[in-house]
Amino acid sequence: MAAHLSTSIGHSTPDRIEVKGLDLANALMGEVDFGSVFFLLAAGRLPAMGEARLFNAILVALADHGLTPSALAARLTYLGAPDAVQGAIAAGLLGAGSTFLGVFENVGRLLRAAMPASTTSEAELDAIAVRLVAKHEELGTRLPGLGHPVHHGGDPRTLRLIEIAEEEGLLGPHIRLMLRVQAHAAAGATRPLPLNAGGASGALLCDLGIATPGLRGVALVSRAAGLVGHVLEEASAPIGRWLWDTAENSVTYVTPRSSDPADKSVPEN
Amino acid sequence: MAAHLSTSIGHSTPDRIEVKGLDLANALMGEVDFGSVFFLLAAGRLPAMGEARLFNAILVALADHGLTPSALAARLTYLGAPDAVQGAIAAGLLGAGSTFLGVFENVGRLLRAAMPASTTSEAELDAIAVRLVAKHEELGTRLPGLGHPVHHGGDPRTLRLIEIAEEEGLLGPHIRLMLRVQAHAAAGATRPLPLNAGGASGALLCDLGIATPGLRGVALVSRAAGLVGHVLEEASAPIGRWLWDTAENSVTYVTPRSSDPADKSVPEN
């Protein structure tokens, strides 16, 4: 009945475990770093050496950004459920949603829709970039991956990612297109519009062959490492209870205007 | 008021991001693999080279084990919310709870309570192991980290982890104690009691200096990578809907015995 159903991820027999066709214990453990095995799971093949270096650099770049809403949600959840650490990590990942990680997918969709290839010339990439920027200006929508609330002068992670990609010969058509999009958008903007780490990572992951639903997934695994760091720190130097007290003491309780059933004013969003 | 509150995880200024005191862009990205940066976040310091190899091997060992309940939960969640991949990964991690990942913490607590040190002699470790096994037999409780439903003759991941730890001079007091616990428990058992990958990893992570609340966390990051693989496969070769149909067609609906309010039989657990 289910003969057509298949998986290529993993399989085990009493004395062998296989992941994507490779012997886990003998071909992967001790031989290949975790970032590369994650690449294997996400791209379906082991990375070449330069690809492994770039993919690991992306994972490292996104692992932590301090006391983000996501880190705070994980810490508050740990306060409520210290016996179920998986809940704290899950809560932190749920807060790493569209506002923060949406950029990966949005950049991926934008670039892939333009279908740049290794054979696309620089002049063609430039023409595509001009069209993309013009189209967003016309529609009044924001281009994903540009701008940063803190790193106005350039996101230090982006600069380093580009450098590594260049060293490894991995400045593929997606990142080259994205850099041109950034240049044209910034030229016409009144505020600084650096390519942020999310935008650069999304483009580079497209070049590395990660499928679109996996772009956000890469960021989630990376961020999970940072969240484990936050949960461990919360266990020894907690801020959760202080956060709770601060909210209770700083936010004024205002009796609602009306709790009268006759008041049928319809809230809108 | 909050002058005593501190974090040592990360910090950023307009042109620099620091993680655990190190310059993210220049000292970590492109220089250190992701597994080692996760070690930095979890243990508070960068690993030595052999430690990095062992820690990565543990992460690789636990990344995937096929169509587990956790992988199925992630795939079913993706079916319901394909636009929020973080929900699918979070759901998968929530299924990686006490039944499967509890072993890390339980092994950690068992071993740390016995306080083996690098100065503890083999004879002393053996005496501790005998006492631990005897105590569990007396109480009729199961020792954590032993036995496997599939790998009866020995978990291939465990054998490889021990081998790597030995090569790197990292067979510390916790794993040496655990191996002796396994030997004594297996000697008195009527069924095979190999040291499983969770048990070996828990002990080795204790030797590597990961604090107890972080033990399960290490497994969660590792498993997240496998879950991204499952979500990507679900996006292109889905099994979620088949699983749903199978459940609906195979599970018989039985009208409850009574829906009468007068029936006050109390269910117990």
Next chain:
Amino acid sequence: MAAHLSTSIGHSTPDRIEVKGLDLANALMGEVDFGSVFFLLAAGRLPAMGEARLFNAILVALADHGLTPSALAARLTYLGAPDAVQGAIAAGLLGAGSTFLGVFENVGRLLRAAMPASTTSEAELDAIAVRLVAKHEELGTRLPGLGHPVHHGGDPRTLRLIEIAEEEGLLGPHIRLMLRVQAHAAAGATRPLPLNAGGASGALLCDLGIATPGLRGVALVSRAAGLVGHVLEEASAPIGRWLWDTAENSVTYVTPRSSDPADKSVPEN
């Protein structure tokens, strides 16, 4: 500093707890049913009697629909983490995402954008409905809230919801518009297009004054009740392990075509 921050949800002093301006212990407990207190939390006021009946009927309608992907995810999560029931319920809710619950918000946005009011005449509503259907046909997009995989001849919950709304004088402009949209869409369709329970509920909740971000929230609370039922049944009559075995036995492991790093074929989505 935070003087402008306020909450109107709840507040407690040593001898009094207030919810939305009302005394929890004396004005709500024992006096008002839970559905009505949920309405108070979501709409900011207590419902009139007919509103309470309709709102409760919506909650009842959506509480369960058998062995859905969401219920299966909750059961599989309970199998992995029986000590953290909150994780099982959370996993189930995460599976109740855009595919299934998106309809509430989509119907809400569609109808609210058309701004029907109690003063809008039937002829005007009909004209709006004709325009909405024509626009979707032109764009080739599906109208939300229409069609059902099982209930082709009409969703029994929808029929009952309309009946109750009529009895209580609560057939407001949003549901009347939605019924006209359904009529015009069904007239031009080649397959049955009944108004489903999600579509009817979304429209009725708009008429009841629930703000758009709360529409999916109403369904989530309702569905949580069904998930508790599934977790309780899983605890006494489990299907999780059978589901796991079935997946492992029915899904064929296919060695991936290539794990060669030289193979750089780029998966697309």
Next chain:
Amino acid sequence: MAAHLSTSIGHSTPDRIEVKGLDLANALMGEVDFGSVFFLLAAGRLPAMGEARLFNAILVALADHGLTPSALAARLTYLGAPDAVQGAIAAGLLGAGSTFLGVFENVGRLLRAAMPASTTSEAELDAIAVRLVAKHEELGTRLPGLGHPVHHGGDPRTLRLIEIAEEEGLLGPHIRLMLRVQAHAAAGATRPLPLNAGGASGALLCDLGIATPGLRGVALVSRAAGLVGHVLEEASAPIGRWLWDTAENSVTYVTPRSSDPADKSVPEN
């Protein structure tokens, strides 16, 4: 193969949906409030009228308690993922774990282990209570369900729950035992030990026949309603970003003592 697998929760055919053996559209919707249908799902039968009042009062009592860690986690998650409201509600529930909701199960286990029955005399209940209190004093462990950080003089929700249970003739053996446990524990204590709302609810739910794994589940459904209220308020009067800024500005970044790989000091927990 799966002939022995069964479910009694729900079932649907093209023109009928059944929940626990009852016709959803005609016997439940518009006839029975949501709290009672939740009781049907959790206890397997519809409640008698007094039971419905008490069960609804418990749900109402626990729905909200202001800006709790759980509410803050939901709001921070909404800030990061406003398009996936299910993630915000799930994150909030994950924070409603053992620290806060564990009391339900712990009270349930404590009382059920003592097996009080409707035939147990008051003198016998008193003797059991004395033994339970003595045993906990001997072991130095805390009895669950007693004490409250704010409501020292008595939790207003508890007083009301007892009152309602009394009015409805539902002061069963579990709550009567719990009240005696509280009396004996408070008599020997140096600080106020009122029976808190969680403790009272846990005992009353045992008397109502909710199985132990469902006790926490009842609180989760109730709390989900409060979380929807918080998410709605966050959408119109946000505090999430202020909370984030406050954490970043109040928590000092302290460079870790050492990130030297040679420093192998082992953190313990």
